[in-house]
Amino acid sequence: MSRFLFFLLLAVIAWIWFKKSSRSDTPQRPPARTPPDVPVERIVQCAHCGLRLPEGEALVSGKDHFCCAEHRNAQNVGR
Ligand SMILES: [Zn+2]
Numbered sequence: 001m002s003r004f005l006f007f008l009l010l011a012v013i014a015w016i017w018f019k020k021s022s023r024s025d026t027p028q029r030p031p032a033r034t035p036p037d038v039p040v041e042r043i044v045q046c047a048h049c050g051l052r053l054p055e056g057e058a059l060v061s062g063k064d065h066f067c068c069a070e071h072r073n074a075q076n077v078g079r
Contacts (some may be wrong), residue, residue, distance in 0.1 A: 001051055009024065040052070041054040041055055041056055043055070043057040044058045044065035045065065046058070046065060046066050046067040046068075046071055047064035047065060047066060047071075047075055048067075048071035048072070048074055048075045049067060049071055051067040053065075053067050059071075059072050061075070
């Protein structure tokens with residue numbers, strides 16, 4: 001009977017040890033990733049034809065934006 005208790009105790013200790021080690025082995029859940037800040041390009045409107053396009057692709061003349069050189073020239077000539 002004492003042998004049974006010994007093995008029972010051994011099993012309990014092993015179970016506790018296993019539980020403890022498995023808990024420490026589980027990697028901590030990384031914080032929920034937020035989407036990276038994607039720089040949103042401003043949309044500007046062509047002062048001549050009204051076409052909307054990203055600011056990076058627009059031609060700037062003064063404070064006006066244009067979709068192409070023709071429209072920029074046309075606007076400047078018109079003034
Ligand atoms: Zn235009």
